[in-house]
Amino acid sequence: MNDTLLRALLRQPTEYTPVWLMRQAGRYLPEYNQTRARAGNFLALCKNPDFATEVTMQPLARFPLDAAILFSDILTVPDAMGLGLYFAEGEGPKFERPLREEWEIRALTIPDPAVHLRYVMDAVSQIRKALDNSVPLIGFSGSPFTLACYMVEGCGGTDFRQIKTMLYQRPDLLHHILNINAQAVTAYLNAQIESGAQAVMIFDTWGGALSHAAYQEFSLRYISQILAGLKREYGGARIPNIVFTKGGGLWLERIADSGCDAVGLDWTVDIAEARRRVGHKVALQGNLDPAVLFSMPEVIAAEVEKILAAYGNSYGHIFNLGHGISQFTPPENALALVEAVHSISRKYRPH
Numbered sequence: 001m002n003d004t005l006l007r008a009l010l011r012q013p014t015e016y017t018p019v020w021l022m023r024q025a026g027r028y029l030p031e032y033n034q035t036r037a038r039a040g041n042f043l044a045l046c047k048n049p050d051f052a053t054e055v056t057m058q059p060l061a062r063f064p065l066d067a068a069i070l071f072s073d074i075l076t077v078p079d080a081m082g083l084g085l086y087f088a089e090g091e092g093p094k095f096e097r098p099l100r101e102e103w104e105i106r107a108l109t110i111p112d113p114a115v116h117l118r119y120v121m122d123a124v125s126q127i128r129k130a131l132d133n134s135v136p137l138i139g140f141s142g143s144p145f146t147l148a149c150y151m152v153e154g155c156g157g158t159d160f161r162q163i164k165t166m167l168y169q170r171p172d173l174l175h176h177i178l179n180i181n182a183q184a185v186t187a188y189l190n191a192q193i194e195s196g197a198q199a200v201m202i203f204d205t206w207g208g209a210l211s212h213a214a215y216q217e218f219s220l221r222y223i224s225q226i227l228a229g230l231k232r233e234y235g236g237a238r239i240p241n242i243v244f245t246k247g248g249g250l251w252l253e254r255i256a257d258s259g260c261d262a263v264g265l266d267w268t269v270d271i272a273e274a275r276r277r278v279g280h281k282v283a284l285q286g287n288l289d290p291a292v293l294f295s296m297p298e299v300i301a302a303e304v305e306k307i308l309a310a311y312g313n314s315y316g317h318i319f320n321l322g323h324g325i326s327q328f329t330p331p332e333n334a335l336a337l338v339e340a341v342h343s344i345s346r347k348y349r350p351h
Contacts, residue, residue, distance in 0.1 A: 002135045005067045009199060009240035009262050009283050011316035017308060017345035018066035019338050020138070023324035024059040025071045029331055031058050042087050046073050052123035053130050060135065062331060063338045067136050067199070068127060070192070072120055074142030074203055077184050078151045080111035091155075098154030100162070105173050110184045113191035120188075121195040128196030139197030141188050143204035143245075144181035144222035151177065160209050167218060174218060182222040186229040193231045193239050201242040201264070202226065208247015208266075219245070220254055227259035242285055246323060249274075256281045267322025272310035283316040288337070290321045293329045297336035304340040313350045 004018040026032055032055050039045040046052060056071040075093050079085035084096030099105050111117060128137050142150075150156060152163040152174075166174045189200045207219040223243055231239055243255055244264025255263050256278035265274055265286030274284055292303045304319070311317045319341045325334065 001133055002066060005136050005138075005318060006198060006238075006240060008316060008318050009242070010238060011283050013315055013350075015346065015349065016342050017311075017317050017319050017348070019319040019341040020065050020067040020069065021059070021321055021325050021334065021337075022069075024063075024065065024069065024334075025055045026325065027327035028325055028329040028334070029058055029062070042073075043085065046071070046076065047119045049119055049123040049126045052119075053126045056123075056127045057130055059334075060131075063335050064342065065135065065338060067138050068131055069138040069201075070120070070124055070127060070140060070197065072123065072140070074140070074146065074205070075150055076117055076120055077111065077141065077181070077188055078147055080116035081108055081151075081184070083151060092157060093150065094155045095150065098162075099151050099177065102170075102173060105176055108177065108180045110180060110187065113188050117188060117191070121191055124192050124195035124197055136198040137196060138199045138201055138242075139189060139192030140201040140203060141185045143202050143207060143219060144178040144185060144226070145207055145210070145219040146203065146205045147181050147185075148174065148177045149206045149209075151181075160206070167214060171218075178218060178222045179225075182225045186226045189226070190229070190231050193234050197239070198237065199240045199242065200230065201244060202260075204243065204245040204248065207245040212250065215245075215248075215251060216254065220251065220258060223255075223260075224258045240283075242318075244285070252278050262316075262318065264320070265322065269322075270310065271307055271317075272312065275311055275314070279314070279316065283318060284311070285318040285320050287320065287322040290323055290326050290329070293321075293325065293333045293337060295333075297333065297340075300333060300336045301340040301344065304337065305344050308341070308345050308348050311348070313348050315350070319345070 004014045007014050008018050035055050036045050039051045052071045056068050075085050149163050240261040242262040242264055243260040246266050249269040252274055262283035262285050267287050267289035
């Protein structure tokens, strides 16, 4: 019924700028916290298709968003490889068996999405059914390098010492991990598309931690490999894709040449400059600083207008935050954001 997001991703005409939020189903919503408590823990929430469907739908019940995004975690893939994912209370994700030894790396196998990640596919098809074609469903995965960071470091929020040591001392081992990850992510995203995802996004959360040369060799190369293997059409419909490298503003032209339909921007990038650099090739997604949502509705509306005005009178913009919504965000401010985008963007349509 509302395909505005899909049209914007393909740079087709839309009446207004579509908006969705990274982490739109999450801890800032009291109903999410209640469902998570019922599930017992975060992983139980992810691995139960009923709970995953419930929390995916929660923000759509509150806000007139233009898309749903599958509720899952980027670490489902390495978990399915047998690395033993767990979440310590208040500490984020950890792996019981991080990759340190060469034999462990050589023994890595590509999980079969229909078997090892069946719960994700069941959630995708269940969410798609629950949406009843109201708005499109976005599927996603972590990028090969971002997944490798967790797989080698064993946790998030690190100084990247282990993985960067491997990158410079044993690049052959890191390339092996990345190649396995790229094949696994390609199969995983294609399975999501077959299960009902109408667009897919690759989250390269840690790509921005790399040097200029290392980003091309160890991150973007493998993202391009995935994009080359993705289903671009399914069931008669075009399936657009989005690539988001946090801290990737320096490499927008290279990302736009990777084969993606849309490039996600973090909040450090000037969207007018980004559009000047790559806007004729791809759609752009972003890029409000999530901290703006701690202010008041009139400030939110003013900041929204700055971004819309900077993008200008053209199609191909998907409004989003420059990273995930904070757990401390007042839900009414998320509503103010969505309403501001929908109302203000109408005046920035080509005449």
